[in-house]
Amino acid sequence: xxxxxxxxxxxxxxxxxxxxxxxxxxxxxxxxxxxxxxxxxxxxxxxxxxxxxxxxxxxxxxxxxxxxxxxxxxxxxxxxxxxxxxxxxxxxxxxxxxxxxxxxxxxxxxxxxxxxxxxxxxxxxxxxxxxxxxxxxxxxxxxxxxxxxxxxxxxxxxxxxxxxxxxxxxxxxxxxxxxxxxxxxxxxxxxxxxxxxxxxxxxxxxxxxxxxxxxxxxxxxxxxxxxxxxxxxxxxxxxxxxxxxxxxxxxxxxxxxxxxxxxxxxxxxxxxxxxxxxxxxxxxxxxxxxxxxxxxxxxxx
Amino acid sequence: xxxxxxxxxxxxxxxxxxxxxxxxxxxxxxxxxxxxxxxxxxxxxxxxxxxxxxxxxxxxxxxxxxxxxxxxxxxxxxxxxxxxxxxxxxxxxxxxxxxxxxxxxxxxxxxxxxxxxxxxxxxxxxxxxxxxxxxxxxxxxxxxxxxxxxxxxxxxxxxxxxxxxxxxxxxxxxxxxxxxxxxxxxxxxxxxxxxxxxxxxxxxxxxxxxxxxxxxxxxxxxxxxxxxxxxxxxxxxxxxxxxxxxxxxxxxxxxxxxxxxxxxxxxxxx
Numbered sequence: 001x002x003x004x005x006x007x008x009x010x011x012x013x014x015x016x017x018x019x020x021x022x023x024x025x026x027x028x029x030x031x032x033x034x035x036x037x038x039x040x041x042x043x044x045x046x047x048x049x050x051x052x053x054x055x056x057x058x059x060x061x062x063x064x065x066x067x068x069x070x071x072x073x074x075x076x077x078x079x080x081x082x083x084x085x086x087x088x089x090x091x092x093x094x095x096x097x098x099x100x101x102x103x104x105x106x107x108x109x110x111x112x113x114x115x116x117x118x119x120x121x122x123x124x125x126x127x128x129x130x131x132x133x134x135x136x137x138x139x140x141x142x143x144x145x146x147x148x149x150x151x152x153x154x155x156x157x158x159x160x161x162x163x164x165x166x167x168x169x170x171x172x173x174x175x176x177x178x179x180x181x182x183x184x185x186x187x188x189x190x191x192x193x194x195x196x197x198x199x200x201x202x203x204x205x206x207x208x209x210x211x212x213x214x215x216x217x218x219x220x221x222x223x224x225x226x227x228x229x230x231x232x233x234x235x236x237x238x239x240x241x242x243x244x245x246x247x248x249x250x251x252x253x254x255x256x257x258x259x260x261x262x263x264x265x266x267x268x269x270x271x272x273x274x275x276x277x278x279x280x281x282x283x284x285x286x287x288x289x290x291x292x293x294x295x296x297x298x299x300x301x
Numbered sequence: 302x303x304x305x306x307x308x309x310x311x312x313x314x315x316x317x318x319x320x321x322x323x324x325x326x327x328x329x330x331x332x333x334x335x336x337x338x339x340x341x342x343x344x345x346x347x348x349x350x351x352x353x354x355x356x357x358x359x360x361x362x363x364x365x366x367x368x369x370x371x372x373x374x375x376x377x378x379x380x381x382x383x384x385x386x387x388x389x390x391x392x393x394x395x396x397x398x399x400x401x402x403x404x405x406x407x408x409x410x411x412x413x414x415x416x417x418x419x420x421x422x423x424x425x426x427x428x429x430x431x432x433x434x435x436x437x438x439x440x441x442x443x444x445x446x447x448x449x450x451x452x453x454x455x456x457x458x459x460x461x462x463x464x465x466x467x468x469x470x471x472x473x474x475x476x477x478x479x480x481x482x483x484x485x486x487x488x489x490x491x492x493x494x495x496x497x498x499x500x501x502x503x504x505x506x507x508x509x510x511x512x513x514x515x516x517x518x519x520x521x522x523x524x525x526x527x528x529x530x531x532x533x534x535x536x537x538x539x540x541x542x543x544x545x546x547x548x549x550x551x552x553x554x555x556x557x558x559x560x561x562x563x564x565x566x567x568x569x570x571x
Contacts, residue, residue: 031396031397031400031401032397032401032403034393034394034396034397035393035394035397035398035409037389037390037393037394038390038391038393038394038413038453038457039409039412039413041390041449041450041453042412042413042415042416042450042453045428045431045446045447045449045450046415046416046419046424046427046450048431049424049427049428049430049431050419050423050424050427052427052430052431053423053426053427053430056430100326103315103319103322103323103326104322104323104326104327106315106319106323107315107319107320107323108323110313110314110315111315119323119327122327122330122331123327123330124558125331125334125554125555125558126330126331126333126334128507128554128557128558129334129511129550129551129554130510130511130513130528130547130550130554131511131513132511132513132528132531132532132535132547133333133334133337133511133531133547133550133551134333134334135333135535136333136337136531136535136539136543136544136547137332137333137334137335137336137337137547138333139535139539140333140336140337140340140348140350140539140544141332141333141336143539145348145349146350147336147350150349150350175329175330175333178326178330179330194313197313215313232418235420236420236421236422236423237420238420238421238422238514239513239514239532243535243536253420253422256422256423256426257422257426257517260426260429260518266430269426270426270430273422273423273426273427276420276422276423277419277420277423280418280419280420281418284418
């Protein structure tokens with residue numbers, strides 16, 4: 001469904017997950033064994049490995065129990081800085097994605113079918129294209145001899161550093177997360193009945209007033225859902241910060257990878273992974289409470 | 302769906318400034334994808350834009366290089382394996398999720414979707430530790446298993462929705478005419494959900510083909526996927542060969558999107 005160009009499926013999935021028509025007579029539980037392959041696969045290759053990471057995070061070099069990995073993390077300024085930076089970047093990415101994504105989703109949801117199909121294609125094609133490819137595209141555009149700086153030089157302007165620093169990181173993050181925000185908002189906005197706004201206007205509300213007091217509150221599930229989804233994804237993101245950020249813009253995911261890849265410090269890496277996981281799960285708990293699970297389903301596909 | 306009329310309600314028509322903003326943002330979304338294609342046909346010896354002339358030199362460097370071809374081959378193996386694994390497991394799981402009633406269904410659904418909310422970097426290192434311990438690290442199978450974990454939740458959602466769209470009374474009718482439950486599923490339901498299964502498979506294939514973090518940790522010298530090779534190359538220098546590789550990946554994406562849309566149309570006509 002994720003391949004749908006017109007976005008109809010996004011809506012359909014959320015509806016399907018939401019309500020089950022009573023026509024479907026329940027069959028006896030004889031089919032439950034069909035869940036076994038999925039559950040066994042997840043138990044072996046997902047739950048157990050994660051459990052192992054949690055255990056490892058409490059292990060010292062000799063295999064004994066310890067909390068020193070966590071102590072090491074929270075007692076060093078550099079790691080605290082990375083933790084706060086991760087939260088800050090994820091938060092900023094969420095805010096910018098929302099500011100940019102809301103009008104875009106609004107236009108998408110309220111255009112005629114032809115325009116909408118084309119616009120949806122412009123959202124889905126980048127969304128489905130490899131993140132590496134898109135990031136490489138940005139490197140071509142933003143780097144010192146890249147497209148933008150060539151244009152600037154042609155205009156007689158000086159070179160500006162747009163990549164390998166905070167601005168490069170933010171462009172890359174917002175760019176990568178924007179489709180998630182837009183698709184979540186879109187699935188909610190498509191369900192908003194325009195007649196509410198029409199009624200408000202016929203009762204004397206101005207365009208803006210009708211929007212802020214009627215339409216915007218109705219779109220809140222999308223705003224909350226999209227924001228939490230983007231925050232969760234951004235907080236754990238690895239590729240874009242590595243390729244487009246500077247050395248001082250590295251987030252928790254980069255530190256985890258560095259500890260595993262370069263320092264072979266598996267237990268400490270596990271502790272950082274658990275910290276990232278706790279942040280993610282806390283946000284997800286909030287998400288499930290505020291928006292409900294079905295929104296997550298509709299926005300990811 | 303009915304919301305079509307309401308959705309394009311004249312009263313909700315966005316004003317001109319909002320529409321202009323939306324188109325600029327769509328250009329922002331498309332820009333990095335579109336810029337790569339002309340760059341990949343550049344005749345320059347280094348990366349420059351606009352390209353001074355047309356040439357296929359970067360494609361020759363890409364497709365004439367044994368390492369790049371080997372990486373494509375690894376990616377094809379990984380993506381095929383994980384797509385097949387994902388589709389089989391997810392289709393089986395979707396049947397009871399949609400057709401049966403049992404307590405704790407929400408819990409089971411939540412469990413099946415859990416890999417979606419765990420950052421991939423954590424899933425990757427967790428599997429890396431496990432596979433390293435049993436000596437399975439650096440293999441095609443390890444990467445495929447990792448990708449199956451990442452893609453399966455979405456496949457379960459998509460296939461559940463597809464199965465939801467098939468009236469179970471058709472299956473009941475077949476059974477009342479003497480078919481066994483398995484026969485009814487295979488002869489009636491399966492053909493109806495086949496387009497959805499193929500779509501999910503194509504999507505799983507594409508996701509696996511493009512995903513980087515899992516093979517970065519679970520791959521190795523003998524199992525280097527295309528994504529990992531691009532990554533290693535981009536970390537060193539931004540050379541135009543990557544533009545040719547990227548254009549190849551964009552073409553693959555477009556191809557799969559078109560195929561999925563044709564399948565959807567076919568399902569509508571059926």
